[in-house]
């Protein structure tokens with residue numbers, strides 16, 4: 001079933017006979033698998049009339065999955081986000097809740113997350129959509145097996161049981177909840193969104209209070225042996241040795257993180273520092289000022305570009321990505337960052353044809369939550385039995 005479902009996603013609707021030839025499965029096997037996929041609401045049949053053909057129109061099998069969804073949740077220092085995607089990755093529901101997560105206890109944050117899930121349940125239930133799996137993004141180092149945030153310094157979490165805490169507060173099955181690092185989840189979402197399928201090596205950089213990278217190498221997410229790969233915000237790129245939330249000094253994120261940028265771009269009491277307002281709106285306000293010639297904001301953006309180049313030079317040399325995607329607030333400020341950072345990186349490339357292209361995130365604040373939902377859907381593609389068998393189909397009766 002997984003093979004057939006993956007094939008339908010990659011290749012689009014086709015006949016049973018075609019599916020049998022292309023997957024190498026027996027025709028009878030394909031037929032029974034398709035029946036089961038239809039019963040689970042993952043596939044549907046539609047009739048196509050072939051031009052000039054005589055007799056009955058042909059029947060194609062295609063993805064359905066409109067009755068099920070993958071749920072994605074993300075914890076950020078400044079906000080929580082939720083995205084529900086159907087099997088074809090269409091957004092069914094989306095929410096962003098500004099929240100000072102670092103000022104709350106983990107229990108309070110999990111309560112707020114559970115509130116978002118309850119709200120999504122109401123919307124999805126009314127549309128007859130069932131949540132089959134959930135992906136939760138947290139800005140820190142994650143223990144995948146235990147669903148635990150091992151260390152998330154910017155929100156003060158150490159050894160927090162995210163999976164079990166969420167399962168206790170909702171009707172989500174703990175086995176269906178997958179916790180992962182926010183940059184990795186965002187990279188999954190951005191990678192799924194790339195229109196150019198030849199792009200197999202991508203570096204996603206989060207722009208939040210903290211900075212992290214999601215590394216996709218040859219189409220696969222890189223975790224490292226203990227899940228630490230891509231935790232680039234704590235690389236020592238700051239010669240002034242500014243103290244960092246992680247306990248070390250001179251980390252990259254003390255320079256490129258949101259707090260450093262806001263400190264440079266604004267003065268105390270500036271509404272752009274008001275954490276009750278959505279982060280994208282606050283950054284857009286600062287960009288408007290830069291457009292109007294505000295020297296303070298312009299200088300902060302120029303400094304940010306320089307500091308990004310310092311780290312990205314090393315990361316692109318090490319990883320040789322084809323695309324570098326600037327996420328979070330870096331993406332919102334792309335107008336002032338992409339050109340100077342891209343030009344500075346291009347100057348370093350010594351071999352023509354080895355350069356990376358620099359782009360802004362297209363998913364904005366919800367990239368990590370969307371990655372969580374995408375990750376949840378991946379579980380359904382791996383194991384279609386996660387979608388409950390409901391319908392007895394025409395195909396069975398035939």
Ligand SMILES: [Zn+2]
Nearest residue numbers: 234244246251
């Ligand atoms: Zn650090």
